[in-house]
Amino acid sequence: MKMSLIHGPLSNVCGVKSNDQSEALSTAGQCSPWNHTMYPSVTGTSVLGIKFDGGVMIAADTVGSYGSLAKYRALSRVMRVNDTTVMGTGGDYADFQFIKSLVEQKVIDDECIADGFSLNPKALHSWLTRVMYNRRSKMNPLWNTYVIAGMQSGEPFLGYIDKLGVAYEDKSVASGYGGYIAQPLLREALDAAQRAGTGLSEAAARKVIEQCFTVLFYRDARSWNRFELAVVTKEGATVSTVNARSDWNIANIIQGYE
Amino acid sequence: MASLSVCQPQCGGFSFENSKRNALLEAEFTKLGHSLPAARKTGTTICGVVFKDGVVLGADTRATEGMIVADKNCSKIHYISPNIYCCGAGTAADTEMTTQIISSNLELHALSTGRPSRVATANRMLKQMLFRYQGYIGAALVLGGVDAAGPHLYSIYPHGSTDKLPYVTMGSGSLAAMAVFEDRYKQDMEEGEAKQLVRDAIAAGIFNDLGSGSNIDLCVITKNNIDYIRPHDEANKKGVRSGSYKYKRGTTGVLTKNIIPLDLELVEEVVQTMDTS
Numbered sequence: 001m002k003m004s005l006i007h008g009p010l011s012n013v014c015g016v017k018s019n020d021q022s023e024a025l026s027t028a029g030q031c032s033p034w035n036h037t038m039y040p041s042v043t044g045t046s047v048l049g050i051k052f053d054g055g056v057m058i059a060a061d062t063v064g065s066y067g068s069l070a071k072y073r074a075l076s077r078v079m080r081v082n083d084t085t086v087m088g089t090g091g092d093y094a095d096f097q098f099i100k101s102l103v104e105q106k107v108i109d110d111e112c113i114a115d116g117f118s119l120n121p122k123a124l125h126s127w128l129t130r131v132m133y134n135r136r137s138k139m140n141p142l143w144n145t146y147v148i149a150g151m152q153s154g155e156p157f158l159g160y161i162d163k164l165g166v167a168y169e170d171k172s173v174a175s176g177y178g179g180y181i182a183q184p185l186l187r188e189a190l191d192a193a194q195r196a197g198t199g200l201s202e203a204a205a206r207k208v209i210e211q212c213f214t215v216l217f218y219r220d221a222r223s224w225n226r227f228e229l230a231v232v233t234k235e236g237a238t239v240s241t242v243n244a245r246s247d248w249n250i251a252n253i254i255q256g257y258e
Numbered sequence: 259m260a261s262l263s264v265c266q267p268q269c270g271g272f273s274f275e276n277s278k279r280n281a282l283l284e285a286e287f288t289k290l291g292h293s294l295p296a297a298r299k300t301g302t303t304i305c306g307v308v309f310k311d312g313v314v315l316g317a318d319t320r321a322t323e324g325m326i327v328a329d330k331n332c333s334k335i336h337y338i339s340p341n342i343y344c345c346g347a348g349t350a351a352d353t354e355m356t357t358q359i360i361s362s363n364l365e366l367h368a369l370s371t372g373r374p375s376r377v378a379t380a381n382r383m384l385k386q387m388l389f390r391y392q393g394y395i396g397a398a399l400v401l402g403g404v405d406a407a408g409p410h411l412y413s414i415y416p417h418g419s420t421d422k423l424p425y426v427t428m429g430s431g432s433l434a435a436m437a438v439f440e441d442r443y444k445q446d447m448e449e450g451e452a453k454q455l456v457r458d459a460i461a462a463g464i465f466n467d468l469g470s471g472s473n474i475d476l477c478v479i480t481k482n483n484i485d486y487i488r489p490h491d492e493a494n495k496k497g498v499r500s501g502s503y504k505y506k507r508g509t510t511g512v513l514t515k516n517i518i519p520l521d522l523e524l525v526e527e528v529v530q531t532m533d534t535s
Contacts, residue, residue, distance in 0.1 A: 180433035184462040185441060215440040219433070250424065253445070258381055258412070258420050 040092035040143040042066055044077045045222045046178030047088040047147045048212055049158045050186050051171045053199035055233035056149040056156040058088045059209050061216070062241070063224035070224065078228045080239050082107055085121045085150035086230040090175040091163065092143040099128070099142065121150030125159040125167065133165025145175035150232045174212075177220040182212035202231070213244040277394075303431030303463025303470040304334060304345035306402045307443065308424045309452035312409045312480035313402035316456035317345045318431065318464050319489070320471035327471065333488065335477045339364050339375045340484070342403030343477045344384075347429035348416060349396035356397045360384050377403040377410035381420055389418025398428045404479050431463025431470040438462045449478065457491055464493055 042064045049058040064072035078088045079100055087103065089096040103124070110118045125148045135141050145162045160166075160173040172186035189208040193200040209229065217225045225244040230237065287294055301322040306315045321329035336344050336357035342364075346353025360383045368375045381401055388395055399414040413426035425443050427435040438459040447455065453476060463470045473489035 177433075180466075181437045184434040184466040185437050187466065188438075188458075188462065211441050212437075215437050218440050219436060250443075250445070254423060257422055258378060258385075 036140040038141075040095075042071065042093040043222070044075065044090045044093060044096075045220055046174055046176040046182065046216060047077065047090045047145065048178050048182050048186065048209060049088070049147045049149050049160075049173040050190070050200070050205050050209060051156045051158050052202050052205035054156075055151065055202060055231060056158050057202075057205055057209060057229060057231040058086060058147050058149045058158075059213065059227050059229045059242075060088045060090065061213065061224040061227040061244075063222070064093050065222045068222070070222075073224065073226075076228060078230045078239055079103070080230060080237050081124065081150075082110070082118050083236045084152075084232065085119060085124055085148065086232055086237050086239070087124065088147045088149075088230065090145045095142040095144050099131070099144070099146075120152055121148050121157040121159065122152045124148055124150075125157075125161065125169075129161050129165060129167040132161050132163060132167075136163060136165050147173055147175060149230070150237070151234055154234060156232075177223075178212070178216060181216055181219055185212050185215065202233075206231075210242065210244060213242075214246055217244055217246055301431075301467070301469025301471075302334065302347040302429030303427070303435050303460050303467060304347050304400050304429050305427040305432075305435045305439070305456060305459050305463075306345065306400045306411045306413075306425070307439070307447075307452050307456055307459075308402075308409050308411050309447040309449060311449060312404045312478065313411050314449075314452045314456045315343055315345050315400060315402045315477040315479070316460045316490075317475050318460055318470040319473045319475060320464075320469070321350055322469055330472050331489075333475065335475055335486070335488075337361060338380050338401070338403070339368065341374060341405060341479065342377055342380050342401070343479060343484075343486075344380070344402070345400040345428070347398040347400075347432075352395045352397040353399065356384065356387065356395060357399070360387070374405065376405040376407065377401065377412065378405075378407075381410075381412045381414065381422075384414050385418045385420050388414065388416060393417040400426055400428050402477075402479060404481050409479070427459065427463075429463070429470065431460075431467035434462040434466040435459035449480075453478065453490070461491070461493055 044060060044064060047058060047060040049056065058078065060077040062074055062076065063070050064075040075093065077090070077096070078086060080086050081103055106119055128146055128148065132142060141163045143163050145160070148159045148161070150157050157169065158171065158173055159169045160175070162175070171190050172183065174183040174186065186208060189204065190200060193204070206229070213225070213227050216223045225246060227242055227244060228239055229242050230239045284294060301320055302318060304317045306313055315335055317334035319331045319334065320327055321332040334345055336346060336354065338344050338357060338361045344357050346357060360380060363383060364375045364380055367379065384399060384401065388397060393416045396416050398416055401412040401414060403410060411423060411426060413421045413423065413428055424445070425439045427439065439455070442455055456476060457474055460474045464472070464474070472494050474491040474493055476487040476490040478485040478487070
C-alpha cells in the first residue's frame with residue numbers, strides 16, 4: 001500500500017483526496033480521525049499600523065481575552081523581529097506564539113549565517129502570507145491577523161495578513177474592531193497631512209494612534225487602556241508601553257434613558 | 259339607556275398571526291424558485307449632537323437595495339413637528355412611515371394639549387410603537403429637538419429601547435461616526451463647531467462605510483429657528499466631462515441624400531373634450 005507523502009504534524013488528511021489513500025477509508029464514508037479546532041481561545045483585539053514621514057509605527061493593547069474575561073492583562077502582542085522589522089497580531093494568542101517561535105528561529109538562523117542579510121519586512125510578509133493561506137486551504141487556519149511593519153530598502157513598509165490569507169500593503173492598517181473605529185481616524189489624519197502638503201510627522205502619527213486607543217477603549221468591549229507601541233525608522237526598531245488617556249466626565253450629565 | 263354590546267373575550271398579549279403568514283408565503287415563494295424582493299435599506303450614517311443652544315442632526319444621502327445604490331440623494335432627516343426632527347436608518351419604508359405616523363399623531367396631540375410638542379413625547383410614541391412590533395419594523399432612529407425643557411437627543415432602536423445622550427450615531431456607518439464624536443466631542447459647543455463635528459462624523463461614515471455615501475445633510479434645531487440644510491456638503495460631486503466627444507458634422511462624407519415623404523391617409527379624427535364642469 002502506497003503511503004501518502006503529505007502526512008505530518010501540520011497536515012490535514014481530511015481535505016485532501018489523494019489517489020494513494022487506502023480505499024477502505026473513503027468507502028467507509030469517514031473523514032480523517034483528526035478534528036481541527038475552528039475557534040480561538042485566548043484572543044487579542046485590534047492591531048493598528050500607520051506610516052509616517054521617515055518610518056512606520058504599529059500598536060496593540062496588552063490584554064488577552066478569554067471570551068469575555070480579561071484574563072491576561074499584560075500580554076505582549078507586538079514582537080520586535082530585528083532592527084528593520086516588527087510584527088503585531090490579533091486573534092488567537094497560541095497561534096501567535098507558534099508563529100513567533102518560527103520567526104525567532106529564522107532570526108537566529110540569520111545571525112548564524114551572518115552573511116550581511118537579515119529578515120526584511122517584505123520577506124517576512126511574503127513568507128507569512130504563504131503560511132496563512134496554505135493553512136486555510138487545508139481547513140486548519142492560524143486564527144490570527146498579522147500587521148508587519150518596518151523599513152524596506154530605506155522606505156517604510158506596512159503590511160496586513162489575515163487568517164484567510166488576505167494580504168495587502170497600505171499607508172494605514174487596522175485589524176478587528178480597529179477597522180471600523182480606528183481606520184476612519186487614521187485615514188483622516190493621513191488625508192489631512194496630504195491636503196496640507198506636508199507628510200505625517202512621527203509625533204502626529206503617535207498622537208493619532210493614542211487617540212485611536214482612547215476611542216477603542218471607549219467602544220470596544222474587549223480592549224484595554226494600556227498598549228505597546230513599536231516604532232521603526234532607519235535608526236532601528238523600538239517597542240514601548242503607553243497608557244491611553246480616557247475622560248469619563250460625561251457620565252455626570254447622563255441620566256435615565258428617556 | 260345604556261345599550262348592551264357583544265363582549266369579545268379580552269385577548270391580551272401579542273398576536274403573531276402575520277409571522278405565520280409571512281413564513282408560509284416565503285416558503286411558497288422559494289418553492290417556486292423566486293426570492294422575495296429585498297427590502298430597500300438605507301445603509302446609512304446618521305448622527306446627532308447636543309450643543310450650547312440646541313441640537314444638530316446629520317445624515318448621508320445614499321439608499322441601498324442589497325449591493326446597489328437605489329437612490330443617490332435620498333432625504334433621511336424627517337419632519338416630526340416644527341421643533342422636532344428625526345433621522346432614520348434601517349428599512350427605508352419603515353423609517354419613512356413610522357416618522358410620518360408619529361408626526362401626524364403628535365400634531366393631533368399638540369392641538370389637544372394646546373402646547374408645542376415635547377421631544378420626550380415623540381420618543382415615547384416611537385418606542386411604544388416599535389416595541390409593539392417586536393423589532394419587525396426595522397427603524398433605527400436619531401430623534402432630536404428643542405422644547406420648553408431645552409434641547410434633547412434620543413437614539414431609538416428597532417426593538418424599542420431608547421437612549422438619551424449628548425451624542426448618538428446609528429446605521430452601518432455608526433462606528434466610523436462615533437469614532438469622530440468620541441475623539442472630538444466637547445460639552446457646550448458653539449453652533450459652528452457642532453456643525454463641523456457632525457459634518458466630519460458623517461463624512462467618516464461616507465468614506466469608510468460602503469453602505470453610506472453621496473452628500474451630507476444637516477438640520478440645526480435651536481429654540482426659535484430650524485436650519486434644514488440639504489445638502490450641507492456635496493462630498494461626492496459627479497465629475498464634469500472634460501471634453502466633447504461629439505463628431506463634427508461632415509466627419510463622415512455624405513454621398514447621396516434621398517428624402518421620401520411617408521404617404522399617410524387620414525382614417526379617423528376624434529375630438530375628446532375634457533370634463534371641466
